Amino acid sequence: MSSRTAARTTHGTTSAGFEYTFPAIRGVQAGREFYTSMCPLRLIPRIFLFDDEELAPEVRAQRVLNKGRLPSLARYLLDNPxxxxxxxxxxxxxxxxxxDAMTDQGMGMRVGQIRIPMDARFVINDGQHRRAAIELALSERPELGDETIAVVFFHDAGLERCQQMFADLNRHAVRPARSIGVLYDHRDPQAGLARLLSLRCTVFKGYVDMERSTLSAKSGKLFTLSSIYNANHALLRDLDLPGEEACDLAQRYWEAVDTLIPEWGMVRRRDLLAREVRKDFIHSHGLALHALGRVGNTLLRESTDEAVWASRLKPVGDVDWSRTNTDWEGRAIVGGRVSKSHQNTVLTTNYLRRHLELSLSTEEQQLEDAYLRGEV
Known part of the structure; x- marks a missing residue:
């Protein structure tokens, strides 16, 4: 049982004869009782202690803790108390x-308290990163220890059962689309900017899918909210502008780009269908928007005077954005599909920089050289 997480007293002495007591509600799943309770945050690190990271996967009941996730999780807790x-x-x-039920009959039979010996062992089936983030946050703000988190307790029926619970709990987990995450995020100023632009910018208004990050073949939209978010993040990087000023500058930039990509306007005038544009051109894809944001950032950092950057931007109108342009193969299109990878975003940015006579960064030049040698 060395793969399990042991409960111990805070001073490391024997816990025989002592108990944890939690208020709980009793339920039944698949014929097995389980209990839902509330635990103070300060108790979580004391109960759930990791001692299985060096064990082989087949003899533990959890994946290895990804410590890289912990700072952001802890910071989320600390920044939003x-x-x-x-x-x-x-x-x-x-x-x-x-x-111990409150009563012997009725609803009171389901409500009461659970008593667990302190020398029992606890296995986290779901939530090990939350547990570790709580411990990290408590080291900085101990007062959070008075708050609580729900814990669902099951009887441990052995390693095989615990492994199966982990598999079942994660089997149908689906990460939400990035777009809907941006739509519902009211903490991130960049998310708010993306939402605002999608509603008021001529280029995007009415043609942004606010929920999906991948458009279906028949979709009547041109863009996704997540692609606008990424493009604006690249566009405004290190410019340090107040919110309304940043939004105004971004809107003017994308409306300037719009004048150089006639197909976008043709969709708004109903001369072309959005699905036809996405099928035949790459300029409405997230990859292209991100690349346009990157080159726009270079222009804006040189000068925020619209007369200057808009003039420098004009060569974008000479770019052949059609999928049939063989220049995109391996650069923006891989295996017949537009690729959103970082590598392809950089290579597409390089292509635009060449048209705008902008120099490449060291990273961009290295990747460009590798592409030209046929190594990527």
Whole structure:
């Protein structure tokens, strides 16, 4: 059982004869009782102690902790003390669980408290990164320890059962589309800017899918909210502008780009269908918007005077954006599909820089040389 997470007292002494007591609600799934409770945050690191990272995958019940995720999770908790949300942890208990109901009949039979010996072992089936982030946040702000998190306790039926629970809990987990994450994010100023531009900028208004990050073949939209977010993030990088000023500058930039890409206007005038433009051209894809944002950032950092950067931008109108342009093969299109990888974004940016007579950064030049040698 060395793959399990042991419960110990805070001073490391024996815990025989002592118990954890939690208020709980009793439920049943697949014929097995489980208990939903609330635990103070300060108790979470004491109960769930990791000791299995060096074990082979087949003899532990969890994936190895990805420590790279912890700083952002802890920072989320620390930066939003009045507005954070952490979902429940799921744990199995290798030890006795005694449930004491409030009453012997009726609804009171489901409500009461659970008592768990302190020498029982706890296995986190879901939530190990939340648990580790809580510990990290508590080291900086101990007062968070008085807050609580929901924990769902199951009886531990052995390693195989715990592994199966982990598989089942993650089997149908689907990460939400990036676009809807941007739509619902009210903390990130860049997300707010993307939403605002999609509603008021002539280029985007009415042609942005606010939920999906990949458009279906028959979609009547030209852009996704996530692609606008990424493009604006690249466009405004290091410019350090106030919110409204940044939004105004971004709007003017994209409307200037719009004058150089006639197909976008043709869709708004109903002369072309959005799906036809996406099928025949790459300029409405996230890759191209991101590349346009990167070159725009270079122009804006040189001068925010619209007369200057708009004049420098004009060669974009000479770019052949059609998919039939063989220059895009391996640069923007891989295997017949537009690729959104970082490598292809840089190579597409390089192509635009060449048209605008802009120099390449060291990274861009290295990747360009490798592309020209046929190594990427």
């Amino acid at each position: 009045d507005d954070y949300v952490f979902s429940a942890l799921t744990a199995s208990v290798d030890g006795d669980i005694q449930f």
